[in-house]
Amino acid sequence: MALSTESGLELRVRADVRTGMEWSDVNTPARTNVSVAEIEEQAALLMALSAQRLALGDKVAAAKYGSEIPINDEAREERLLADVVARSREIGLDPVLSHRFFKSQIEANKVLQRRLHALWADHPELRPRHSPDLESEVRPQLDAITKKMLFRLKSLQCAKKAADRLDGALRESLHDVHEEALRIALVPIRERAAALVTSDDGCRESSVGEAPAA
Numbered sequence: 001m002a003l004s005t006e007s008g009l010e011l012r013v014r015a016d017v018r019t020g021m022e023w024s025d026v027n028t029p030a031r032t033n034v035s036v037a038e039i040e041e042q043a044a045l046l047m048a049l050s051a052q053r054l055a056l057g058d059k060v061a062a063a064k065y066g067s068e069i070p071i072n073d074e075a076r077e078e079r080l081l082a083d084v085v086a087r088s089r090e091i092g093l094d095p096v097l098s099h100r101f102f103k104s105q106i107e108a109n110k111v112l113q114r115r116l117h118a119l120w121a122d123h124p125e126l127r128p129r130h131s132p133d134l135e136s137e138v139r140p141q142l143d144a145i146t147k148k149m150l151f152r153l154k155s156l157q158c159a160k161k162a163a164d165r166l167d168g169a170l171r172e173s174l175h176d177v178h179e180e181a182l183r184i185a186l187v188p189i190r191e192r193a194a195a196l197v198t199s200d201d202g203c204r205e206s207s208v209g210e211a212p213a214a
């Protein structure tokens with residue numbers, strides 16, 4: 001913000017000068033809290049689905065243990081990720097975000113499977129008694145949960161965007177409040193500016209704001 005003084009001197013003032021106290025401490029509308037709560041709720045629901053997907057990793061590990069089926073199935077991963085990207089585009093979800101997100105889900109699942117296989121190798125008494133069928137039983141469950149997670153990720157993205165918009169609007173309005181308050185606060189300076197800058201009051205421009213020499 002620029003204030004012109006009578007002498008033509010321009011005072012450049014940052015409108016967001018803070019007092020050390022955050023505006024949010026004193027002036028947080030309830031609507032912001034609603035948005036934060038919405039984000040937290042969507043994130044918690046997504047985490048619950050992620051935990052459910054991981055729990056299915058136990059079944060995947062059991063289906064693969066003692067069989068020829070490798071833990072790593074790159075072709076399946078590629079199909080899954082391609083599907084995730086295509087579905088994301090359909091529902092308006094950021095495909096880069098969802099690709100990255102599901103890559104992590106897959107990595108976590110493989111880590112779990114490796115750990116379980118190592119555990120079962122060392123502790124035969126812990127080995128699963130039942131070996132579910134990967135193709136007909138477990139993978140359809142994984143696919144169903146993956147689909148649910150995509151929609152939840154979309155809800156989270158929407159909640160975040162809404163909060164960002166709200167944040168922007170809030171910041172804008174606070175900016176105006178600052179401008180207005182600062183304009184009022186600086187009226188005496190504006191009115192007396194010419195006198196202040198021309199009178200010899202012992203102020204040198206370079207010494208303003210410095211502590212007096214001892």
Ligand SMILES: C=C(O[C@@H]1C=C(C(=O)O)C=C[C@H]1O)C(=O)O
Pocket residue numbers: 060071072073074076077080105106107109110139142
């Ligand atoms: C879960 C499996 O194991 C691995 C993990 C995958 C996943 O999390 O989707 C996919 C393929 C495998 O690399 C599986 O084979 O289905």
